[in-house]
Amino acid sequence: MNKKNTNNNFKTDFPFFKNNPDLVYLDTAASSLKPQVVIxxxxxxxxxxxxxxxxxxxxxxxxxxxxxxxxxxxxxxxxxxxxxxxxxxxxxxxxxxxxxxxxxxxxxxxxxxxxxxxxxxxxxxxxxxxxxxxxxxxxxxxxxxxxxxxxxxxxxxxxxxxxxxxxxxxxxxxxxxxxxxxxxxxxxxxxxxxxxxxxxxxxxxxxxxxxxxxxxxxxxxxxxxxxxxxxxxxxxxxxxxxxxxxxxxxxxxxxxxxxxxxxxxxxxxxxxxxxxxxxxxxxxxxxxxxxxxxxxxxxxxxxxxxIGMENIKNHQISLKKYALQQLTKHLSNNIEIYSDNINSSNIIFNIKNVFAQDVANFLGTQNICVRSGTYCAKLLSNTLNTSATIRVSLYIYNCKKDIDLLVTALKKGINEGGDFLNEFF
CATH class of the missing domain: 3.40.640.10 (Type I PLP-dependent aspartate aminotransferase-like (Major domain))
Structure with a gap:
């Protein structure tokens, strides 16, 4: 593991965060960010x-x-x-x-x-x-x-x-x-x-x-x-x-x-x-x-x-445990989670009675990057029995603060009428 990253502060390796300091990137399943050494x-x-x-x-x-x-x-x-x-x-x-x-x-x-x-x-x-x-x-x-x-x-x-x-x-x-x-x-x-x-x-x-x-x-x-x-x-x-x-x-x-x-x-x-x-x-x-x-x-x-594959896996497990705890603690009456296995790097969920894209777009206004839909897996709805979901995907450069900001944003959307559309109209 890189010595400077012994505290899991991998964000410093990625220029993306220097250039976008207010963004929370939770869309690695779509594409990972690039460290400086690759650039x-x-x-x-x-x-x-x-x-x-x-x-x-x-x-x-x-x-x-x-x-x-x-x-x-x-x-x-x-x-x-x-x-x-x-x-x-x-x-x-x-x-x-x-x-x-x-x-x-x-x-x-x-x-x-x-x-x-x-x-x-x-x-x-x-x-x-x-x-x-x-x-x-x-x-x-x-x-x-x-x-x-x-x-x-x-x-x-x-x-x-x-x-x-x-x-x-x-x-x-x-x-x-x-x-x-x-x-x-x-x-x-x-x-x-x-x-x-x-x-x-x-x-x-x-x-x-x-x-x-x-x-x-x-x-x-x-x-x-x-x-x-x-x-x-x-x-x-x-x-x-x-x-x-x-x-x-x-x-x-x-x-x-x-x-x-x-x-x-x-x-x-x-x-x-x-x-x-x-x-x-x-x-x-x-x-x-x-x-x-x-x-x-x-x-x-x-x-x-x-970094080491084992370090990546351990970090993801720890972070997903925390994310699931926080989402269920603060949003238990409003959220439906489809992937609660801690060995997975993704969290697939919906806010009850709100279309997935509306939630994802609202999160975008809060500087939080997630993905909605079926993620190019068009038959996914046959397994989940829902037409679209929201995907949060975690990786080595994510931390508990990212999860806290996600939860805060979701609570804001729910507390402002629950339709997540107030930012647009």
Missing amino acids: DAIKEYYEQYCINPHSQDYQLAIKGNDIFEDTRKIISKFINSNENEIVFCPSATFAFNQIAYGLEKYLQENDEILLTNLEHSSLLLPFYRLIKTKKIKIKFFETNNQGVITIENLKKVLTPKTRIVAFANINNSLAIENNTEKLTNFIKDYGQKYLKNNDWVFKNILVIIDGTQSIAHTKTDVKKWNIDFFAFSGHKVFGPTGIGVFWGKNEWLNILEPLILGGGMNDCIETNGRFSLLASPTRFEGGTQNIAGVFGLGAAIKYLLS
Whole structure:
């Protein structure tokens, strides 16, 4: 942990708070704030390098490429993978589109893909499109009342036609962590026993994990989990926007067709229309990458590691306990909380008889940043039985004072007539 932050005063590492001293930021699930070291790394690229790693004929380009590839090494160690399995891409959304596109040619009519109602649109829609192009079937399996995937519910939907199971190990709403290793082993055991289709090149059910929310909150171990694909966005883990990562087992990556074709990822191009692709990860990184973003992401992962995943988790648990105590103590007659598990970094709630967006907009007038709606998880209402909610998402730079200001603002909205609209009319 950084010595200057032994008292959890991490706000000093983030220029956002210096430039916005009156704001309470409770929207990390949408995007994390950026520490100075990440901003400095991006600035360093543009000021000292500003080169294309594809150029290798001069020393500055070679050095810049070394930093680029060092980030790949850092991430591979961070998630416990092989280095050549780490692919840079614009976002997790891009990654899931790439994965679905690459798998499309191997799917047959009536093959089944299993998802939950809590998944982000970025994971749902790339597979939804395959309903039209390949006439596959999408099936949903339930979570328990805390949003956790159970083996009992998986048993109800797995069939010999199941080809893919995809889910977030921590979703962006209720944010409860799934036991990915246990679930994957059960899925793989089922596939090994019942999968009889010799046309399926993967020979077992593929497990795809959305790590966009979990990457900054809990330890990732793709080898231990025994999964097949994993992806996350840099901006959720202190990094810049416009950079993401996807991982896949090397044997799978090298049989997937890339979504994007361009320079740097091909081995040869012939005049007869034939071309060949390089091996992973280069085959998926056509064109000039977001080099500054990779520099920033490398600094972000280093910063995260300097804090320690266990310290982050302990801080979140302590802060969420306090938040739940204060919300229930001061607003018990007016609030409905949907996520009271202390291991979650999110609090999902509504003020009774008030539309969620009205509350969120009111909080905005009080300099408190939260999110309302369904958080790009359009099927969330099927689980919560309400059309929209308010999300407070906590992270290492939040403190008890932030919670106190949130409670004070909510009490103000309730005491001024309870409709939270007085600030606007």
